[in-house]
Amino acid sequence: MTLESLRLQNFKRYAEYEITFESGLCGILGRNGRGKSTIFDGVFFALYGEYKGSKELIPTAGSTGGVKVELNFEIEGKSYTAIREFRGKALTAYATLKEADVSIITGAREVSTAVTKLLGMGKEAFLHTVFASQKELTALSSMKNDERKAMMRRLLGLEKIDKIEEMIREELRELNRELKSASGFLLGDDVLKAHREDHKSKTETALTLETRIKQLNEEAATLKSAYEAAKVLVETHQRAKEERQKKLDSLDKLQQALALEQKQLTALDEELKTLQAQQSRYTSQLPQKARFDALEKSLSEQESLKAAFLKKEGLEKEQEELRKSYTARKEEVAQLIKETAPLETLKTQLIQEQTQFKALKSAFDTLTEQITRTTAEIASNRTNIAGVQEKVSRITELGAESACPVCTRPLLENYDAVLSSLHREIIDVYQRQIDEAQIRLNTLNEQKTQQQKALTEAETRQSTTDKQIALLLSKTHDLAKAQEKFREIETRGLANKTALAQLVNINYDEKVHIALRGERDTLKPQVDALLSLEALIATIPAKTEAAQKLGAQIQTDTQSIAAQQKLISEDTYSEKAHADAAVHVKTAESAKDAKAVEHNAALLEQTNLRRDIEAIDKEIKRDETNRASLKSRENDRDDYEKLKAVMAEFKTHINARVAPHIGEVASEMYSRITRGRYQHIEVSPEFDFYIYDNGERYPIERFSGGEIDLANLVLRIAISKTLGELSGGDNIGFLAFDEVFGSQDEERRIQIMEAFHTISESYRQIFLISHETEIKEMFEKVVEL
Structure with a gap:
């Protein structure tokens, strides 16, 4: 199986997206969150109606319409299309599988079943064989022993053995119930004795009848042989008659053919005479x-x-x-x-005017800030005056007994002095500062008015110059078009001049x-x-040759007629002997049929006896069967008990069988990636991983992060190949890996790419998903998102 194209509509982050898959090593690159992994979620969803991940399938935010995924793929030269849809508000599932453009299966479950049959593997085997992520690769070496075993058993589908063990336990419970129930259906001893005596009597009668039937068989055989011999003689006469008729028919055909050939020869001779006469007239008119x-x-x-x-x-x-x-x-x-000549001067003038405008604008903004600060200063002093006036009002209201606003003691004899001090503070400090600030504010406002006028004038000059430049730029475009048209006319004129020079002598x-x-x-x-x-x-030579051939054929046919007439005269067939043989065969057939009637009557009696004997046999055998079945169920119960114990051993056995194969595939790639630095990766039956360094075996945890990442990668590739072989998915022609480069430096990335080039002999398409766009030169083909 290879992928051809995928179209996504309202699927996860894609409102509308389409990709064409090509052969070779392809990089699918882009920053995180750009939807790289979603592409293969769409592939898996199209095939099996599910997709990787735990989130619910939600149409793209803000989109309209339902969800639709359409995957085109090829298997053994045939093109297929799998279409999955969620329609309506309820997102009802629809699915179709097409071969070429013809729909062959509809329905979500039906399409999943058909895809499983086509690919030779179910969704879990397909997922574990074809897809691998960085998280899954890291998990291989970072898991604890029991967790790793569980993961490998899940990848290999061994968790199904657990279900089988539960089925065995349920079967044992059912067998025990059946054993208890079956004991009540056995026959008693008296019934069995009566059945056996009746069986003996009827068997003896049947033996006597069998002797009589044997005698009748012999007599019937003799009569049948006589009939067959008579029948053979009639058939011999019939064949002789047919042979004679064939000879007569052949003679008739030869005579008819000879007459036709003689007629054709006469016609050809006449036609040739006419053509030869016309030939002289043809020569005179050449x-x-x-x-x-x-x-x-x-x-x-x-x-x-x-x-x-x-x-x-x-x-x-x-x-x-x-x-x-x-x-x-x-x-x-x-x-x-001429009209566009002032353009450069105006551009220089515009730059000067823009510089002047910026300077004026900066000065205007400075004045505005100064006015704002001065206005704030006046407002602050007025607030201070209001505060002092409030103190004076409180002191005046309370008189000499009021508290000092500084030390809070009664003023008494200081009452007048404090009031006088507060009045001076208002007039000499705050009011003076307000008056000075107001003078500055008036000056600043006058300057702002003048600056505003200058700024407006500068902006007007700049706008005028800008419009003049725009007009001249438009004319510059017109000039370019006019020059291009001028060159075209000049070129065409020269071409026409050349062409006319070649035609000058035409008359x-x-x-x-x-x-x-x-x-x-x-x-x-x-x-x-x-x-x-x-x-x-032109037909004269052919007709002459045809006339010669007809003459030769007439001579041959004349000789054939004479030979056939001689064969007929020598024929020995006798009509009377044929009729006598037919009468004899009828007499023999009547004797044979009479004996058959007598024989059939004896057979009918024998059949009735056998039916009675068989009925007794059935009763006896049914009881024996029930007893044997009871014994068989007891044996089955024992077998299931043994099978229950064997299943545990089978788990260990399958692990020991698969692990070495994974190690062999991984070792070859790891040695190549590390350029012989590490010779071998060992996968134990318990799925512990070891790397051989200079002939010494070490646990995978001993090595650096980059080396472990490389080991995880080749182990996952080896697991994919092994799973593909075990699941029967030999026709899967692609792999997809998500973020496999991990912490690798540039040299290791190149080595990883070499590893993927190595396995490309086994897979027509390999897709690597990565957020590191700087590696795109390493790929044969790249899709950037």
């Missing part, structure tokens, strides 16, 4: 054919001259128009060059052309008749 051929050649030359002459006239007219256009375009270009006379055509048309009927006569004359 000069007319030669003149017609010469006229045809001359007319062809005239047609060529006419075409060249018409082309010359057309070029001369076009050249005149081009001269006019040349002059007009030349003047237009000159005028536009065409229409009257000569018409005269030649008239002469040709006059001769044509005569030449056509001559050509028809030529075709007839």
